[in-house]
Amino acid sequence: MTARVGVVTFPGTLDDRDTQRAVRVAGAEAVPLWHRDKDLKQVDAVVLPGGFSYGDYLRAGAISRFSPVMESVIAQAKDGLPVLGICNGFQVLTETHLLPGAMLRNESLHFVCREQKLRVENADTAWTTDYTAGQEISVPLKNIDGRYVADARTLDMLEAEGRVAFRYLDVNPNGSLRDIAGITNEAGNVVGLMPHPEHAVEPLIGTGRTDGLGFFTSILKKLVNA
């Protein structure tokens, strides 16, 4: 038995096919989900991939958040469905308030594309058990609205509860507060991050490293062992 991981396509999503590939490389089954369908096809987990859904118009993620598929994702995430939001997917998750905070334009005001070093701070979420806490990984990062912000109380809470899941190392590429690259919800099933693990699952392609594969093997193990 293998796990079925849904990958949502919104209009303007770009990394859906890459994410499906990453799911397959990890050994799970990738199930395409369409923004207009409420039906999640009984998947065991959902990834909201990167891209520019609705052109990032208004605010990144603001329009997608209201799609039919998100109604189901929001409802089931609250019941424990594992959900991973990558880049634009992370932006959608903050817009839905499944994750706290918000994303603003990069401090440099430019789009930035680079190989980014991260520290995995929380290796207990549904998507990070194949890493060890404190592990350093390098994956591609590419965004223009990637500056994570939240008020001080929220940030303190995230820190205190160990919910800062990933932190930028060496360079903070977008001015995110407290170098936050990704966070998790309290239950650990909903995780969002700006960098792109799905672009780092095959040697030779992209950065030539496979540091991102752990996200997809983590969820597979969790689901298969469940």
Place this chain on the structure above:
Amino acid sequence: MTLDTVKHAAETPEAEQPWAELGLKQDEYARIREILDRRPTGAELAMYSVMWSEHCSYKSSKVHLKQFGEKVPENDAMLVGIGENAGVVDVGQGYAVTFKVESHNHPSYIEPYQGAATGVGGIVRDILAMGARPVAVVDPLRFGAADHPDTKRVLPGVVAGIGGYGNCLGLPNIGGEVVFDACYQGNPLVNAGCIGVMKHEDIHLAKASGAGNKVILYGARTGGDGIGGVSVLASETFDATKPTKRPAVQVGDPFQEKLLIECTLEVFKEQLVAGIQDLGGAGLSCATSELASAGSGGMRVELDTVPLRDSSLSPEEILMSESQERMCAIVEPDKVDRFLEICEKWDVIATVIGEVTDGTRLEIFWHGEQIVDVPPRSVAHEGPTYHRPYARPDWQDALQADDANQLARPTTPEELRAQILQVVASPNQASKAWITDQYDRFVQGNTVLAQPEDSGMVRIDEETNLGVALATDGNGRFAKLDPYAGAQLALAEAYRNVAATGAKPLAVSDCLNFGSPEDPAVMWQFAEATRGLADACQTLGTPVTGGNVSLYNQTGEVAIHPTPVVAVLGVIDDVNRRTPVAFAQEGQLIYLLGDTAEELGGSAWSQVVHEHLGGLPPKVDLERERLLAEILISASRDGMADAAHDLSDGGLIQALVESCLRGGNGARLVVPEGVDPFVFLFSESAGRAVVSVPRSEELRFTDMCGARGLPATRIGVVDGDAIDVQGQFSIALDELRTAHEATIPGLIG
């Protein structure tokens, strides 16, 4: 205002018409009247004027471009040649690849962000219209002097526009060029290229056949964008005094284009399309007349069915509008419903605006009244042809006599070292990361190599690891010294760059950027460059599959350097065998391949150290280029070289600096006996590359070079954290890195 119908035109032969304002010449207007046997209607005049503009009709250039077809080399790979939206080549395993480079120069000067953005949008639709999924873009750019205030306006806007549009489409940017030169001050060059991939059976052509088939316009609504833009912006030099009531600037909507791509690929997949054409310059005028002209019948269009953004547009304006993100498809009647359904799925507006007829005319109606009745070929394919006079300029001899080899050279190792740092830090030779880091190079998950590699490379089959590579090059300084040789050097460099990564060069696209064709000196440059490129393509066996011409790149009397930009596409059977530029392994041996002569004309050194342009460009030896490419490809395939970097502007030292910095390793070098260190490091002789060879492969590698007659000189070893030239100087990598990387952010950031 009364509608100028065909009937009305026939009845009012003497009515005054604004043909001159629309950019037509008197004899052209007379010819239109002759073709129609009456005066044209306003709508017809609009169509002819825009389709007969330089930009759309290639009227000054086509007598020269003909050579690309006449001198086409034997090449089994060519599936679709010049004349379609883009050429198509066979890359094996049933795959076909289409690619093309286009210019969006004038619009990008007026409005850098939108001009560049819509340039990307336009070339992507060209590729899409061939039936292919776009998989990567490249962007060869030229700006004015790096420290000129206007460059600070134009460059960031252009880069943000290319990134803003391409990133949002999900197309990895895998290469390009950034060149600064005062000659481009008022005429920056924004060229954009795109690669698309399809299976052989999916190739689509722009033609409308089959009476009764429907004409479907889909994508964005039509607004007043760029009306007159084609003729005003692309075909004449600017006339700032002319008032425009409609925006001459098109605004791009990359989100709409992304939907258009996905929607189009889906209708292709379900085989719902009999013919297709993108809407670019000249909008509907171009799409309808070209589709009808290439097809077998006529076409009838109800123009009032076109969805509008601005309801005040006149029929003439609708025909000329250059609103972006639109496509036009020919669809069999029983497939229309499914076609519209797929458009709805992707939130794309689609409208049946007409049908293919069994007649011979393109007929356009406005609320039931006929406003266009023309033979489509006369609009689309039988425009005027000029044999413009050309003459070698009288200054050419003096320019060539001003020999760069006579310039003062460094006299001490310290001076040589200082000049190396100066060249490596100069805007043209410095790292372009500040620019290229604003482009997504990872999206689609198939990028094997991207900037700053010698060529971009993407995997096109995940099972077999088949890949394609693309490099673009052009050196306006060389072309100014000798346009014939300059064009060949551009080709040679791109060809070499592709081979350096291990891919086999297959085919060529080009973007020819020149000044005014009405200047005989410019026309001579153009004639020489096209002749040079066509000859070289024939020798190298790489056909020109398509391209673009941009003329009138000049301010007043002063033209830009002749700037032929050449893109070479290559194929590699297994991307695992690709060769990067980085010296990643300490201890490997560095070999210089090829011969170094004393060739400093047009060189980076002469520009940076002496602000000099004169003499002759490096000699072209195409047989040598071919041999070098074969060696580089074999070395990659058989694992004999772990790194390779072609030598071009900046010479050997530039290549070494780049390979060392990329790999994070230094190099210890020895100048071969009897060679002048300065010439060794700075000469820009063509047909050369450096490679790093594992010690275990040395013998096999040198045997191969020896057996095939390619000079291979062992010049050093990858080692340490400095570039150390024995008996000369040493420069720490840190110092080189700072020099190389700080320049562009310092000037522009």
Place this chain on the structure above:
Amino acid sequence: MARVVVDVMLKPEILDPQGQAVQRALPRLGFEGIADVRQGKRFELEVEGPADDAALARIREMAETFLANTVIEDFTVRVEAGS
């Protein structure tokens, strides 16, 4: 038809790099004496029918849930004078 304007600005406590970039550039362009710049968004909505209390209430809700992200942004709604 009435025109309603929704202005959306970052909350004062949120760093506004766009505004700052503008402000930093001003002296270089020869404009002195601007102590602070904030950059936000302006939406112009054409409302079918009158911009009465009911319509404005609906637009306020739209701003609250959609046009602004109230985690980081404040907004104001007003009927454009003269419309």
Place this chain on the structure above:
Amino acid sequence: MARVVVDVMLKPEILDPQGQAVQRALPRLGFEGIADVRQGKRFELEVEGPADDAALARIREMAETFLANTVIEDFTVRVEAGS
């Protein structure tokens, strides 16, 4: 200190993809009756000293040359009421 507001909007004839995307989304969110949406920028400038004619003239020049791209955008300058 006075606050001066510069509103920058795309010219009416220029395509506004953002405004269009917002407008298209509204019915799905249950907001009917909005015929058109245009999205622009709002700059709030804190001026040292009074917002007198001279200051406004300078700001107008700043808007013309810098804050707005007059190839595609229009702008208005006004002193914020109450400041």
